[in-house]
Amino acid sequence: MYKKISLDDKEIEELINLENQRLEDHVELIASENYVSEDVMKANGSCLTNKYAEGYPNKRYYGGCEYVDKIEEIAQERAKKLFNVKYANVQPYSGSVANAAVYMAMVDPGDKVLGLDLNSGGHLSHGYKISFSGKFYEAHTYSVNDEGVLDYDKILEIAKEVKPKMIICGYSAYSQIVDFAKFRKICDEVGAKLFADISHISGLIIAGLHPSPSGYADVIMTTTHKTLRGTRGAIILTNDEEIFKRVNSAVFPGVQGGPLFHQIAAKAVSFREALQPEFIDYQKQLLLNSKIMCQTFLNKGVKIISGLTQNHLFMIDVKTSYGITGKYATEVLGRVNITVNKNTIPNDSEKPTVASGIRIGSAAMTSRGLKEDEFIILANLIDKVLRDPENENLLYVVKKEIAKLTNSFPIKRSHLVR
Numbered sequence: 063m064y065k066k067i068s069l070d071d072k073e074i075e076e077l078i079n080l081e082n083q084r085l086e087d088h089v090e091l092i093a094s095e096n097y098v099s100e101d102v103m104k105a106n107g108s109c110l111t112n113k114y115a116e117g118y119p120n121k122r123y124y125g126g127c128e129y130v131d132k133i134e135e136i137a138q139e140r141a142k143k144l145f146n147v148k149y150a151n152v153q154p155y156s157g158s159v160a161n162a163a164v165y166m167a168m169v170d171p172g173d174k175v176l177g178l179d180l181n182s183g184g185h186l187s188h189g190y191k192i193s194f195s196g197k198f199y200e201a202h203t204y205s206v207n208d209e210g211v212l213d214y215d216k217i218l219e220i221a222k223e224v225k226p227k228m229i230i231c232g233y234s235a236y237s238q239i240v241d242f243a244k245f246r247k248i249c250d251e252v253g254a255k256l257f258a259d260i261s262h263i264s265g266l267i268i269a270g271l272h273p274s275p276s277g278y279a280d281v282i283m284t285t286t287h288k289t290l291r292g293t294r295g296a297i298i299l300t301n302d303e304e305i306f307k308r309v310n311s312a313v314f315p316g317v318q319g320g321p322l323f324h325q326i327a328a329k330a331v332s333f334r335e336a337l338q339p340e341f342i343d344y345q346k347q348l349l350l351n352s353k354i355m356c357q358t359f360l361n362k363g364v365k366i367i368s369g370l371t372q373n374h375l376f377m378i379d380v381k382t383s384y385g386i387t388g389k390y391a392t393e394v395l396g397r398v399n400i401t402v403n404k405n406t407i408p409n410d411s412e413k414p415t416v417a418s419g420i421r422i423g424s425a426a427m428t429s430r431g432l433k434e435d436e437f438i439i440l441a442n443l444i445d446k447v448l449r450d451p452e453n454e455n456l457l458y459v460v461k462k463e464i465a466k467l468t469n470s471f472p473i474k475r476s477h478l479v480r
């Protein structure tokens with residue numbers, strides 16, 4: 063368990079400690095969450111939060127930047143090494159803000175962009191109508207096919223018709239391998255730039271368990287808090303010097319003000335962790351766990367979107383499989399201390415706030431040390447609950463099983479073997 067904290071402000075202290083206990087007691091299966099090390103939290107909670115340093119290392123608008131310059135440079139160097147790229151901007155506050163900067167760097171307002179639609183597993187910032195990306199740009203979408211898989215011939219067909227200036231690949235709820243080489247070919251055929259948003263799969267890419275977009279995409283963005291297991295935030299990567307310059311101006315002063323140095327230092331700390339051999343072992347285990355859990359559901363006849371997962375996450379069609387909505391499934395699993403999120407599925411008949419699916423990810427619980435055996439147990443418990451969600455006695459028994467599991471696998475304060 064993470065250390066309890068003590069503040070003069072007892073109101074906030076209590077809530078933080080309650081959240082700490084909730085993290086400890088719950089099985090965390092939200093695919094975009096993870097448990098960072100206490101070193102990452104220490105950097106995040108450091109004095110660096112005081113510092114203003116608009117600009118970039120050695121080109122600041124403020125004095126007193128000698129130490130934060132070094133911190134930002136170290137973060138950049140580590141990011142470049144992790145992803146095998148020439149340039150890295152480590153300032154983005156979050157994935158969505160980073161994406162806003164990428165758009166600003168790559169296309170003009172009103173230009174056509176092409177991304178996966180939200181129901182198929184895309185992200186809000188890939189052109190959804192109520193996000194900046196759908197409001198300020200002419201957003202077009204491609205979808206997955208009836209099997210829930212990307213159809214590259216169909217994407218090419220749409221791209222030829224739309225003629226977008228930029229195509230976005232990389233997703234929030236897609237469990238199959240993304241073929242960046244094929245996307246590159248499509249972009250070359252229609253004269254579009256390729257933007258790879260690898261927020262979810264960046265950890266797997268670092269470990270060589272998913273192909274890398276480096277060498278194919280013009281620009282790459284990843285959040286730092288999903289499989290990468292760092293602080294909340296994002297980075298933008300490229301191999302093209304001209305694009306890098308435009309990205310830098312788009313991040314600051316385009317969409318952001320002063321960089322958050324406590325966050326940048328925490329990113330650097332997590333990048334160092336990700337450069338260690340333990341991180342590769344972690345990614346291998348996370349993939350084994352996700353696959354065996356998914357296979358356990360498949361063996362029971364449960365409908366998984368796009369079949370056996372190839373990454374850390376998969377989506378269950380709970381409507382078809384159990385006759386319940388994603389919203390209800392999330393609530394009932396919450397009652398036994400299992401945290402998941404509802405998610406729309408391709409061609410969903412429910413609105414996003416209800417949804418017909420749930421998304422499950424293995425990144426966080428793998429960080430607690432769970433292996434294949436425990437993920438099979440989890441799949442069995444979840445299946446039992448979703449088959450019989452009104453059986454109070456069952457819920458009581460499952461909650462006790464979950465408590466046993468969370469007690470046996472406390473949150474680790476460090477991910478490095480010392």
Ligand SMILES: *Cc1c(COP(=O)(O)O)cnc(C)c1O
Nearest residue numbers: 156157158185232233234259261
């Ligand atoms: C999570 C995610 C984002 C956005 O990240 P935030 O930090 O929540 O803004 C962007 N793109 C994809 C594909 C994501 O999964």
